[in-house]
Amino acid sequence: MTGQRRVIARVLSDADDHPDVEELYRRASALDSRVSVATVYRTVRLLEEKGILERRDFGGGRARYEATEHGRHHYHLIDVDNGKVIEFEDPEHEELMRRVAERLGFDFVSMRLELFGKKRPQTQQAGKTAQAAKRKGAAS
Amino acid sequence: MTGQRRVIARVLSDADDHPDVEELYRRASALDSRVSVATVYRTVRLLEEKGILERRDFGGGRARYEATEHGRHHYHLIDVDNGKVIEFEDPEHEELMRRVAERLGFDFVSMRLELFGKKRPQTQQAGKTAQAAKRKGAAS
DNA sequence: ATAGCTGCAAACGCTTTGCCTCGAA
DNA sequence: TTCGAGGCAAAGCGTTTGCAGCTAT
Numbered sequence: 293m294t295g296q297r298r299v300i301a302r303v304l305s306d307a308d309d310h311p312d313v314e315e316l317y318r319r320a321s322a323l324d325s326r327v328s329v330a331t332v333y334r335t336v337r338l339l340e341e342k343g344i345l346e347r348r349d350f351g352g353g354r355a356r357y358e359a360t361e362h363g364r365h366h367y368h369l370i371d372v373d374n375g376k377v378i379e380f381e382d383p384e385h386e387e388l389m390r391r392v393a394e395r396l397g398f399d400f401v402s403m404r405l406e407l408f409g410k411k412r413p414q415t416q417q418a419g420k421t422a423q424a425a426k427r428k429g430a431a432s
Numbered sequence: 433m434t435g436q437r438r439v440i441a442r443v444l445s446d447a448d449d450h451p452d453v454e455e456l457y458r459r460a461s462a463l464d465s466r467v468s469v470a471t472v473y474r475t476v477r478l479l480e481e482k483g484i485l486e487r488r489d490f491g492g493g494r495a496r497y498e499a500t501e502h503g504r505h506h507y508h509l510i511d512v513d514n515g516k517v518i519e520f521e522d523p524e525h526e527e528l529m530r531r532v533a534e535r536l537g538f539d540f541v542s543m544r545l546e547l548f549g550k551k552r553p554q555t556q557q558a559g560k561t562a563q564a565a566k567r568k569g570a571a572s
Numbered sequence: 573a574t575a576g577c578t579g580c581a582a583a584c585g586c587t588t589t590g591c592c593t594c595g596a597a
Numbered sequence: 598t599t600c601g602a603g604g605c606a607a608a609g610c611g612t613t614t615g616c617a618g619c620t621a622t
Binding site for chain 1: 489491509511512518520522525528529532533534535536537538539540541542543544545546547548549550551552
């Protein structure tokens with residue numbers, strides 16, 4: 293394992309948001325200026341194949357990544373005004389979809405679910421989820 | 433309105449599947465060899481802006497289109513083995529997601545839901561939905 | 573006649589890849 | 598020393614666009 297791969301892996305495991313390749317490249321470059329975008333692409337693909345990382349597509353043309361969560365799945369709510377991503381759980385959901393697939397004569401393989409919303413301005417009791425999201429830069 | 437736009441519009445309204453631009457171009461060319469891909473792209477974008485058409489992204493890099501349905505929404509189950517798309521309804525779903533958004537302090541704007549599955553081989557009682565899907569070529 | 577549409581090919585944005593060098597083991 | 602990893606730049610892919618000519622109205 294080389295230095296650049298180590299750096300990229302570190303950036304990825306440190307990230308608690310959903311960076312795209314450009315952002316990963318930026319963060320990795322800050323730690324070690326020798327990394328190139330090509331290596332970020334290659335590393336990210338490698339880690340995805342190993343199941344360590346998951347590629348997400350929130351629209352907007354670029355892939356975004358997050359560490360694979362073993363256990364509870366979560367879904368994403370994208371703020372249409374600023375692209376920020378809020379994670380949420382919905383335990384019943386997968387079971388529901390599993391039944392739908394079954395009803396259609398299919399075995400459930402996976403699903404993709406994204407919610408798009410606008411922050412409700414009036415009631416400010418959004419809770420810590422929104423607060424946590426607010427801390428990061430644009431498009432977490 | 434020119435001939436090529438008419439042809440493309442016709443191909444689109446005739447389609448009961450989810451063609452991508454390449455496929456639309458193929459079908460339109462068969463009716464009128466004067467159409468170009470650029471025009472297909474332009475027309476499809478135009479119709480989407482007018483709300484007549486909806487762009488879908490089922491993964492695989494290319495956009496796919498279907499006529500806007502006024503009224504009941506539907507979702508898509510993609511057969512991972514051959515890319516075929518089966519539509520299904522789930523009336524409660526949107527209401528469910530609307531509540532999730534609300535709980536997070538957001539107004540629901542839209543959602544994206546895709547199911548990926550493998551056709552179950554044993555029980556052959558899949559029903560007409562699967563039958564209907566079977567009639568079309570690859571990737572409906 | 574004229575505003576708008578079309579075809580063609582070039583340009584674009586993201587991602588991949590060929591090739592040759594470099595570095596880890 | 599050897600073989601995989603990395604850098605760079607070119608290529609690839611779907612999509613968009615500039616430009617000049619053509620077409621409905």
